[in-house]
Amino acid sequence: MRPRIIDDVIGQDLLLSQNSLLRSAISCSRIPSIILWGPPGTGKTSIARAIVTSANSQGSSSYRFVSLSAVSCGVKDVRDAVEDARKFKLKNSKRTVLFLDEVHRFNKSQQDSFLPVIEDGTIVFIGATTENPSFHLVTPLLSRCRVLTLSPLNPHHVQTILMRAVKDPDKGLSKSLGSLGVDVSEDAVEFLSTNCDGDARVALNALEISAATAAARVGGDGDLRLASVSLDDAKEALQSKHLAYDRAGEEHYNLISALHKSMRGSDANASIYWLVRMMEGGEQPLYIARRLVRFASEDVGLADPLALNQAVSCYQACHFLGMPECNVILAQCVAYLALAPKSISVYRAMGAAQKAVRESAGQNEGVPLHLRNAPTKLMKEVGYGKDYIYTPDNPTADQSFLPPSLQGYKFLDWPASKANNG
Structure with a gap:
């Protein structure tokens, strides 16, 4: 069900608009x-395949498409593909588009192997990644490529893709089920499109499994047999809502940022929501608890010193219990920190x-x-500890504790002024 040309692509309207870079290039x-x-x-x-097909249909030139995956290939495979591209160009005067899926899985030296052949025009390079290129791709490679961002698919986009699979007589469900016709209920399509988390592959796989389940119930002979996919079939195929989450990837950092900022904004409802998103995605509870300990000092601080006790106790309880029993403990701590008064005075003091x-x-x-300790006679003779005033005996004495160049400098603004909200 892959789209053959760019016009068949669903859900990337901004990226593929009429005045976009890709449309102009094609x-x-x-x-x-x-x-x-x-x-x-x-x-x-x-999209990578459709770009090449659409460009070739223009007629002025043509490209050869070669696909590799960083999961299963190495530098040798890249070198072989590049050498083939060089020979193909000399023989046919046509360039090769080398597509590398999961490009972020290549290390620095492997990514560097593309630099000279992109630079001299031997290949046109198209890389695909689910990870933030700023963190996972080397700067020289980024400087030679344009980074184009794809948006998550909305449910109505996925519905369109699913219905295309249902109705397409050549590549759709009916083709895979032989002589059986396929009828998919609106409830099943809606369920799959809203529970795949914008992943068309997940939705299509679940649709195929649910259709196979429905087909197994069909008996009798003849061409009029019909496999009817119900909502229950779709639920059985999907099992549970698909959640896009990677504990070492982009979504990991996005969600912990959303949790932190929701607590900082004193929105307990949003805070608990983002907490549950992380836990349902499989995040380790101790990682979340460590972040809460940091938050208790950074954002609550002196406005409620007991917040740190709450966060440390939460960490210890999560360590004792583990999941799923510790989920309510995390939620309690998140709610406490979100509702607590906030002060970043200590955080700002550290920065200053x-x-x-x-x-x-x-x-x-x-x-x-006068602030130095003087445990020996020589140190006393040199002047260590001289003129130091013992504060418990002289609580009102005027004594400086900063170096001369910093006299009177104020790092900690406490009690916090209303002007900076703590």
Whole structure:
């Protein structure tokens, strides 16, 4: 069910608009090297193939499409493909589009192997990745390619794709089921499209399984037999709602950021929602608990010193119990931190002190003599501890504890002024 040409692609309206980079490149048959970045099942491989087919249909030039996957190939495979591309170009005066799926799985040296052949025009490179290119691809490769971002598919996009699979007589469900016709209920299509988390591949796989289940119930002979896919078939095929989550990938960082910022904004409802998204996606509870400990000091701080106790207790309880029993403990701590008063005075004080230490002219000043300990006679004679005033005996004495160049400098604004909201 892959779209053959660009006009068949569903759900990437902005990327494939009439005035877009890709449309312009296709119309003049000059495909640039690009990186397609987007969630699974949004059409990266399909778009790469459709670009070549659509460009070839323009007639002014033609490209050869070669596909590799970083999961199963190495530098030798790349070199062989590049050498074939070079020979093909000399023989036929046609360029090769080398498509590499899961390009983020290549290490730095493997990615570097593409640089010279992209630079000299031996190949047109198209890479596909589900991970943020800024973190997973080397800068020289990014500088030679345009990064194009694919959006997650909306439910109505997935519905269109599913109905296309139902109705297509050549490549659709009826083709795979032999002489059987296929009828899919609206409820089943709606269920699959809203529970696949924007992944068309998941939805199509579940549709195929549910159709096979329905076909197994059909008896009798003749061409009029019909496999009717019900909502129950769709639910059985999908089993549970598909959640896009990768504990080491982009969505991991997106969700923990959403949780942190929701708690910072004192929205307990949103905070619990993002917490559940992480837990349902399989996140380790101790990772979440560690983030809560940090939040308790960074964002709540002195406004509620007991928040740190709550967060540390939450971590210990999660360590004792594990999942799923510790889920309510995490939720309690998240709600507490979201509803707690907030103060970033300590966080700002740390930043200001770090700046003073790191940006001081020359070396940092030594500890003033009156603040130094003097455990030996020689140190006392040199002046260590001289003129130090013992504060418990002289609570009102005027005594400085900062180096001379920082006298009067205020790092910690506490009690927090209303102007900066703590």
